[in-house]
Every structure is written in structure tokens, then in C-alpha cells.
Amino acid sequence: MSRWGLTIPLTGLPLAEHRALVDELPALGYTDAWTAETNGADAFTPLALASQWAPTLRLATAIVPVYTRGPALLAQQAATLADLAPGRFVLGIGTSSPAIVQNWNNVPFEEPYKRTRDTLRFLRRALAGEKVTEEYETFAVKGFRLETAPASPPPIALAALRPGMLRLAAREADAAITNWLAPKDVATVRAALGDEPELVARLFVCPTEDAEEARAIGRWMIAAYMTVPVYRAFHEWLGRGEALAPMNAAWAAGDRQGALAAIPDAVVDDLVVHGSPADCRARVREYTDNGLTTPVLAIVPGGGLGPAEAVRALAPGV
Template sequence: MTDRDLFLPVAAQPSVDSLVDQARLAEEAGYDTAWLPETWGRDAVTTLSCIARQTDEIDIGTSIMPVYSRSPALIGQTAATLQEVSEGRFRLGLGPSGPIVIENWHGAEFGNPLRRTRETVEIVKKVLSGDEVTYDGEYFDLGGFRLRCEPPNPAPPVDTAGMGPKAVELAGRFADGWHALLFTRAGLRDRLEDFDRGSDLGERDRSEQRVTLSLTCCVDDDPETAKRLVKQHTAFYVGGMGTFYRDNLARQGHEEVAHEVHESWQAGEKETAMDSLHDDLLSKLAVWGPPETARERFRQFTDIDGLDATSVSFPRAADSAQIETTLRALAPE
């Protein structure tokens, strides 16, 4: 049985306090980790600091923090500080995000994301070790400094996100875990082979690495309402967030649907894009329905060999009541 995690809402919430309340509710309900993505809303560091101060047992982590928005050394400092504030409950999740966010929001060039991610992971781990950081890479050339405060003991694990074969192999080789998003059971198994291969290449102890799958979930007594919310969310990612999610879905054997959704969304035909996501495919990517139906659908994703944690995520358009209902309904049994 996999761990049960919570992926705090990616959409804007009423306040930082509302995110703290959701994390506290997850702790009470028995969730293992509360993950917070960093997009173009509240920053993850401040929010997770508030969560750390108002929880006691639940682990916290970033899923994901972009590698283009901060220097690797600053990310290392941040990870060390959040590990201290949370008293050892922090896990760092990193990833490249995508050109839409990095170029249009951060104003940075999105280039060679795999190399940038690898160098960031390597530097962050050096920072967290407390040793002097000397690094000569393609993007970063550092030397002469070490962490000024005591290094965290234990150092927080460092995960990466990715969808393509090389990105997932990189996670297995250099990171302590992999964050998966928008995968069917069959598609996830294929990428787990890449992760395991990377783990072997890096001579890592696979039993100490953690693979987490994020599932879009919505529990509502009206199944059509719940289905529409997860369908809109999925279509937005495939159609509106560049080409990475489109290509990821295509690699899993759904090329025609992936391109239909993307082309329709880009043309402003969002209803058509949503209609292209037929129920059979949607059920392989997301969870919805009244409580018992949703729990049964969720259980179908918890027995995949090599998967360590399954994370309850929420549609972008879900309101606070739907988020709380879903959180409670899919809590660990």
C-alpha cells in the first residue's frame, strides 16, 4: 500500500490561512505529506513556513519549485531553513516547469532543462552537506563558500519532476525521488522502468528513493459536476500549458486525443477540447464521483509496483467546499 499524500490546490486560495487549514486538516486525516506547487501565486517558501509552524507531524514539500526562478545556492539555503523550521519534515521537489511560466512570468530563458535540473540538484546537495561548494558546470561555476549555519541533520531529500524518458531517468540517477503527473497506469509503468534504470546508473539504493504520483480528484454527490471539473483541469494542462503535457499523453498511446485537445484549446474552443477527453481515458488519468465511487477509482492507482505515494490533487476550478469534501473522502483508511 502506498503512502497517501495531499497536493495543496494549485489555484489561488482565499488566503495563506486557508492553505494552512487544509494542511492541518490533512494532518488530522492521516495524510503523510502535504505538497505545495509554486506557479504564479503565493510563493511556496513563505506558505510552507506558515504550515510548518502550525502542524506537528505531517511532512511538507515543494512540488515543484522551478529551477529557473532561484539560484541553486539559494534553493539549498531555503531547503536547509525549511528543514529547520519544520523540525526535519521537509522534502524538496524541483523541476524545470515550462517555457510559458519561465519566460513569460520569470523573464528567464528556458534552455536545456535537463542539464539545468541536474546541475541544480547536484549543487543543492553540496550546499546541504555543509561542505564548501565547488562546482564547475555548464550553467554554474561556484567556489569559496559553504553554508553559514549548521547544515540540516538529516539533510532533506531532493526530488525532481519530469515526464519524458530522459527526465525520469535523470531523476532516478541524481535525485531522491520522482514526481509524476498526468499518467495512466500503463504510462507510469513505462516511466518507472526509466526511473529504475537511472537508479541503477547512479548506483542508488532504490529502496531509499520515493516515487509520487499526483492524481486530479474531485468528490461530489453529483458525478457530472465532479467529472466536468477534472475534465476541465486535464484539458487545461494538455491544451494550455505548452506542449509538455500534450506530448506526455501522446507518448502513452493517446496521440490523437492529445493533439485534438491541444489544437482545440489553442483555437479557443475549450468545450471541444474537453469533449475530446472521453470518459474511458479520463478515468485512467483522474478520479471523480460520489465518495464510494471515487474511493474505488483511487484504489486502482495505489497498487502499482514501484509507486511509493499517491497524492490527492484538486481541479483548478474546485471551490473550498469541494476541496474539503475530496480531502476527507479520500483520506487514508
């Protein structure tokens, strides 16, 4: 397998204390460091640091919302990372969610497919050094040009959960990013995306042999994500609508504990990688055997391992 990514920053390890571990990642067999952007670190700052700490890692965002920065600022930040890590940076963009965009940032969450498409098209031109004046369907740009365009424009990866966005990724992006799926789901995603584009997925990995510990953690995470409309629709498309219906009903009624209890063990075991580190590595390889190009581990605390211990235990070279 050619790629084995890690999500940074790690839970429980302050960003300022990541340097030694990030420097070690290539020797452990990790090829990529990917960030997220929810309510913790922003997506770009950890990568700026990692670009200097580990000058061989591929660095990428998964994902930066297309709503929470203006198009020009998003192009500027992408160009900065591309300059810091020439040929090693991938810009992952996507819609994010109404909670992040609208509830936290006071930006209307409107026309998500069109906004993503328009942002992708703008970024292609801006990162190529063009002067952009364009009336897109969801925003307008007048006379923007990067002061210094990247010598090598970064690839753009598109967050895509269902066929429409997956087809857009296949047509106009360089890769697709998905999330919260089981190995058997990769074929469904590939059928919409096609066989050729790079397919990236963040995999939640809890390295503990205590299945009940892992399932308890996993239930909270699944309830938080799968009750969001876009993820609910994603899993209905993947065939989990019936299995998750009792959880969604309890959640909608305000019964949080009932919602957690309604999530079947089989669903948690499908969507959260857990077991011994060796079992976890084997499970990750099931994804790649089914057509996933780039697994990106998001390490969930468990099993008594500290963040650095877990990274080392889950490394592909172990």
C-alpha cells in the same frame, strides 16, 4: 498503504485559515503535505507554516522551478525548511514550463535537462555544507557555502515525465515526481524509473457523483496542461497521442471550445479521479496497487463539498 498526501493550500480556503485543518491531517490519516508553485502561493511559505502547525507531517515541494531562483537562494530556502522540519522535508525540483519560467519570469527556458541536472548536483553539495565553486554547464557558482547547513540534508525529488529525466532521478535523486497519469500508466513510468525509488504523483480528485460536472472541470484542466509541449510529449509516450490529437489541433488553431469538446470522456476519466468520496479513495488505491509510492491529492472543487469537508471525506481513514 503507507503514504497519503495532500496538496496545500486548498482552493477556496485562504492560507491564513488552514491552521486548524492542517493540525487535523495526521489524525485523518494524511502523512504528507505538498505544495506547488504556479501563479498562486509560493512553494515554501505554506510549508513553513505547516511545519509548526503539524509537527509530524512530511512536507515537500512539487515542484520548485530550477530557473526562477538562483542556485544559492534555492539552497537557502531548502535549508530553512529543513531546519524548521528536521527529517521531515523533501525538496522537489523540476523544470516547470516555458509559460512560468519565460513568459512570467523573463528567464530563458534553455537546456531544461542540463539545468535540472546541474541544480540537483549543486544542491547535493550545498545542502551537505560544502563550499561550492563550480562551473556547471548551465550556470556557475563561486564560493557559496550555507551559513548553517542542515544537520540532516533533505532528500531531493526530481520532477520527471519521460525516460531521460526518470533515469536521472533514479541515478542521482531520492525520488521522482510525476503528474497527470492514470493507474495503468504507473507501470510505464516504473519501467523507466525502476522499482526501488520513491514515486510521487499529484492526483487531481473531484469528489462528485455528477460525472458531467467532473468532466467539464477536467476538460479545462486537461486542455490547459496537455497543450504544453512537455505534457503533450508525455502523453504521446504514454500512448494518448492519437486520442489527444484533435484537441491539440483545435487548440493550435485558436479554437478553445473545439479543443475542449474534442477531449474524449475516456481520457478525462483516466486522468481525473471523480465519483463519491469512497469511489475516489478506491481509485487512488489503484495507483498504489500499480506501483505508486506516494499519492498526493489535489482536491478540485466539486460535489458541493467545501475544502475542509472534501479533505475529511477523502481521508484514507474514513
